[in-house]
Amino acid sequence: MSDLDESQTSPAVVLIVDSDPHVRELAGHFLTQAGYKVEYALDGYDALDKVRKVTPTVLLVDIVIPRLDGLALCRLIKSDPLTQNVKVVVFSEIAGLDKAKNAQNACADSFLSKPVEKTRLLGAIAHVVDHPVRSTLL
Amino acid sequence: MSDIDRISSGNAQADNILKGGFPANSINLIMGQPGSGKTVFAQQIAFHNAEENHHVLYLTTLAEPVSKVVRHAQRFSFFEADKIGTAIHYQDIGTSLAKDGISILVPLLKDAIKTNAPKVIIVDSFKVLHDLAESAADMRRMLFELTGLLTAYETTSFLLGDYSDKDAKIAPEFAVVDSIVQLLRSEQSTRDERFLRVLKLRDSSYIEGLHGFRIASKGLDVYPRLVTPEVTESCIVGEELIPSGVDGLDKIIGGGLWKGSMTLISGGTGTGKTTIALQFALEGIVHGDRSLYVNLQENPAQLARSVSNLTGREMKDSGLDMLYISPVEVQIDSIIVTLFAMIQEKNIKRVVIDSIGDLAMAASDPQRLHDYLNALVQHFAVKGITAMFTLETGDAITGASSDSPLGRISYMSDNIFLLDLTQRPEPLREIRCVKTRGSEQDLRVHEFTVAKDGIHIS
Numbered sequence: 001m002s003d004l005d006e007s008q009t010s011p012a013v014v015l016i017v018d019s020d021p022h023v024r025e026l027a028g029h030f031l032t033q034a035g036y037k038v039e040y041a042l043d044g045y046d047a048l049d050k051v052r053k054v055t056p057t058v059l060l061v062d063i064v065i066p067r068l069d070g071l072a073l074c075r076l077i078k079s080d081p082l083t084q085n086v087k088v089v090v091f092s093e094i095a096g097l098d099k100a101k102n103a104q105n106a107c108a109d110s111f112l113s114k115p116v117e118k119t120r121l122l123g124a125i126a127h128v129v130d131h132p133v134r135s136t137l138l
Numbered sequence: 139m140s141d142i143d144r145i146s147s148g149n150a151q152a153d154n155i156l157k158g159g160f161p162a163n164s165i166n167l168i169m170g171q172p173g174s175g176k177t178v179f180a181q182q183i184a185f186h187n188a189e190e191n192h193h194v195l196y197l198t199t200l201a202e203p204v205s206k207v208v209r210h211a212q213r214f215s216f217f218e219a220d221k222i223g224t225a226i227h228y229q230d231i232g233t234s235l236a237k238d239g240i241s242i243l244v245p246l247l248k249d250a251i252k253t254n255a256p257k258v259i260i261v262d263s264f265k266v267l268h269d270l271a272e273s274a275a276d277m278r279r280m281l282f283e284l285t286g287l288l289t290a291y292e293t294t295s296f297l298l299g300d301y302s303d304k305d306a307k308i309a310p311e312f313a314v315v316d317s318i319v320q321l322l323r324s325e326q327s328t329r330d331e332r333f334l335r336v337l338k339l340r341d342s343s344y345i346e347g348l349h350g351f352r353i354a355s356k357g358l359d360v361y362p363r364l365v366t367p368e369v370t371e372s373c374i375v376g377e378e379l380i381p382s383g384v385d386g387l388d389k390i391i392g393g394g395l396w397k398g399s400m401t402l403i404s405g406g407t408g409t410g411k412t413t414i415a416l417q418f419a420l421e422g423i424v425h426g427d428r429s430l431y432v433n434l435q436e437n438p439a440q441l442a443r444s445v446s447n448l449t450g451r452e453m454k455d456s457g458l459d460m461l462y463i464s465p466v467e468v469q470i471d472s473i474i475v476t477l478f479a480m481i482q483e484k485n486i487k488r489v490v491i492d493s494i495g496d497l498a499m500a501a502s503d504p505q506r507l508h509d510y511l512n513a514l515v516q517h518f519a520v521k522g523i524t525a526m527f528t529l530e531t532g533d534a535i536t537g538a539s540s541d542s543p544l545g546r547i548s549y550m551s552d553n554i555f556l557l558d559l560t561q562r563p564e565p566l567r568e569i570r571c572v573k574t575r576g577s578e579q580d581l582r583v584h585e586f587t588v589a590k591d592g593i594h595i596s
């Protein structure tokens with residue numbers, strides 16, 4: 001598990017976008033426990049709105065979410081100069097490298113496979129927070 | 139089917155049946171009547187998988203108090219006291235369930251996940267939740283929530299319960315779980331037999347049917363059902379004739395036994411079956427092969443005397459691998475597993491089973507015995523092992539009892555010899571070959587004698 005860099009003055013903000021309440025609660029719990037500030041969104045447009053208002057450090061987003069899917073959301077965020085620095089971690093059940101590549105093509109910074117697992121989750125978030133380089137498959 | 143991650147059951151043979159173990163991140167159901175071994179199996183899984191960073195959560199409901207479950211586990215060698223409270227977290231949620239109803243299960247489980255992040259979760263017993271549910275709808279709602287939670291979080295869960303076959307058709311959990319393993323207990327005349335059966339395993343193949351097991355000090359000791367191997371052309375009975383070791387017998391069947399073949403020696407008591415079988419086994423040793431003599435009949439001391447007479451050496455110096463099994467006490471499944479383990483370990487080339495009639499005593503199910511014998515013979519052929527079975531009766535071979543499993547042994551046999559002891563007017567031993575495959579056959583009746591150095595056929 002990687003916690004936040006102690007040199008940071010304010011905690012990194014992770015916006016979790018997932019329609020599954022169990023995923024939101026468990027991922028949110030583990031991230032909060034690790035020192036992150038956590039925000040939630042239930043669908044793609046709700047997430048887009050919150051990204052523009054809150055400017056989270058990391059967007060943890062499922063592919064299959066209502067109204068605007070996770071990959072489309074990812075493209076919109078990365079194409080907007082105001083939000084393009086938000087790190088995007090695509091968090092999905094969909095196994096296989098093809099989807100991971102799609103996530104990368106959609107400008108995601110990392111792909112994390114579901115289900116929620118504390119160590120992998122914290123590792124993935126810490127990685128994109130600490131490393132500016134994109135394209136990590138976890 | 140794609141490769142999937144697995145978690146071990148803690149028993150290598152059970153893992154073989156499951157083609158590698160339970161699928162990781164799955165929901166599994168272990169069903170069986172009271173006393174069938176569910177909790178032992180679950181504890182075996184728990185202790186095997188529990189590690190410092192791989193925690194196990196064991197929830198007891200209203201079936202047994204947690205103290206009793208832990209105390210019971212200490213009887214087994216898999217129990218490691220150091221893991222209690224560090225890698226295995228027992229939690230009794232029976233009181234909460236009784237007070238607040240089944241809807242409390244998911245919040246309790248979620249709290250436990252947040253606290254311990256368990257990689258394995260066991261609910262013992264899950265079935266009793268039906269008794270606490272106010273309605274079927276209540277149970278379904280809780281199950282939906284539970285399935286959602288256990289799917290969202292990376293864990294492998296096991297739900298235990300003394301479900302009946304009828305329950306399996308109507309209880310909603312049977313539809314949502316990824317695997318179902320049933321433990322059965324069958325009462326025989328003087329002993330019980332236990333069986334493990336996989337009823338469902340999503341995204342994976344498995345070995346179907348009933349697999350014998352017993353509860354031993356190490357936990358469940360499982361004996362996978364022997365299935366017929368896939369026979370390729372290269373595995374068809376060999377092209378090499380090997381000597382039987384019995385003076386005069388090879389001439390009757392065209393020069394010897396085909397390597398990888400099975401020969402049945404049938405006859406009444408005292409006709410010389412064991413002597414022929416011993417000579418066959420010892421002949422292998424003369425030619426540098428290892429021979430295994432599976433003895434289900436003879437007193438081991440008597441057999442050692444016979445070996446000494448035939449070889450002029452003590453049993454321990456004869457080079458013969460001996461496996462003595464009391465057919466009264468052991469399940470046929472365990473005999474087969476032990477037999478195969480020895481064959482593999484010692485690279486055995488000749489096998490004697492003396493006698494298959496005694497093996498039949500260990501089989502409660504005649505069809506099961508037949509399937510075992512058939513698969514056994516096929517495995518021997520594929521492995522190039524030449525086998526000899528003895529059978530103490532003549533009737534089974536004459537066709538009169540061809541419906542019986544032992545009667546049907548005739549079609550599995552490549553060679554069949556009948557031994558007889560007649561009085562005309564002097565006592566006389568006779569042998570005749572009633573079947574041979576792929577060789578010239580001498581159909582005549584031959585007299586033979588039994589001397590200290592073995593059988594001599596004229």
